[in-house]
Amino acid sequence: MLEVKNLSVWYGATEVLRDVSFSVAKGQVIALMGGNGAGKSTTLNALSGLLKPKSGSILFEDHDVCGRSPHEIVLLGLAQVPQGRYCWPTMTVRENLELGAITRNDKQGIASDFEDTLTIFPVLKQRLNSRAGTLSGGQQQMVAISRALMARPRLLLMDEPSHGLSPKVVEEVIQAVRILQERGLTILLVEQNVGVAASLASSAHVLRNGEIVLSAPGKDLLDNPELLKSYLGR
Numbered sequence: 001m002l003e004v005k006n007l008s009v010w011y012g013a014t015e016v017l018r019d020v021s022f023s024v025a026k027g028q029v030i031a032l033m034g035g036n037g038a039g040k041s042t043t044l045n046a047l048s049g050l051l052k053p054k055s056g057s058i059l060f061e062d063h064d065v066c067g068r069s070p071h072e073i074v075l076l077g078l079a080q081v082p083q084g085r086y087c088w089p090t091m092t093v094r095e096n097l098e099l100g101a102i103t104r105n106d107k108q109g110i111a112s113d114f115e116d117t118l119t120i121f122p123v124l125k126q127r128l129n130s131r132a133g134t135l136s137g138g139q140q141q142m143v144a145i146s147r148a149l150m151a152r153p154r155l156l157l158m159d160e161p162s163h164g165l166s167p168k169v170v171e172e173v174i175q176a177v178r179i180l181q182e183r184g185l186t187i188l189l190v191e192q193n194v195g196v197a198a199s200l201a202s203s204a205h206v207l208r209n210g211e212i213v214l215s216a217p218g219k220d221l222l223d224n225p226e227l228l229k230s231y232l233g234r
């Protein structure tokens with residue numbers, strides 16, 4: 001479904017991603033790991049069109065999306081949950097979700113996805129008219145995920161959804177990702193939490209200094225938390 005080949009991204013004169021290659025098959029949850037500054041968000045931002053790669057190719061289904069605009073990429077079915085539970089804090093939860101569907105005009109589909117999203121995160125039902133900024137960190141993460149789902153993606157990019165949340169809330173986020181997984185959504189999950197990655201992903205790639213230094217098919221890598229932690233710098 002997604003095939004990334006020799007992706008390189010530069011910020012000014014600095015190369016922050018070098019020759020990154022990996023693929024994600026339909027229905028898989030794949031983890032992208034690495035310590036702070038390794039290039040995880042840069043990779044996701046290149047895939048979603050927020051950054052223009054210097055070279056390489058990104059094939060999403062049959063489309064070469066490398067260098068296309070974020071708008072075009074969302075329309076093709078690829079949505080991103082940005083790092084830091086990003087919501088529009090002064091808008092209500094309902095408005096945040098509605099903005100997630102801004103690229104669509106199928107009213108009925110939007111309404112049914114809205115209801116559907118609330119079945120995944122029922123706690124948001126009571127908060128629909130609250131400003132997103134007044135919600136707890138965990139609930140804001142749920143709004144951020146819901147907003148991405150409102151674009152009805154076939155591939156979801158998630159940037160550290162567990163970061164900074166309490167263990168109980170992390171468990172709720174894991175449950176939500178499992179539901180999405182069972183529905184057949186394909187997910188590229190950026191995670192530094194080895195436990196979260198191991199409980200969701202079927203395989204993992206590890207980035208260090210902008211390069212993939214370790215990849216393993218199946219659970220091999222995820223079954224080896226000590227090795228992973230050494231690559232994450234802990």
Ligand SMILES: Nc1ncnc2c1ncn2[C@@H]1O[C@H](COP(=O)(O)OP(=O)(O)OP(=O)(O)O)[C@@H](O)[C@H]1O
Pocket residue numbers: 011016034035036037038039040041042043083
């Ligand atoms: N706008 C920018 N301009 C210049 N350098 C940047 C910019 N954004 C990120 N970088 C640098 O690019 C490298 C990769 O950053 P990136 O945000 O992709 O890392 P990350 O793996 O997501 O880290 P974290 O776990 O902290 O989110 C880092 O060295 C970072 O300092």
Ligand SMILES: [Mg+2]
Pocket residue numbers: 040041042083159
């Ligand atoms: Mg990041």
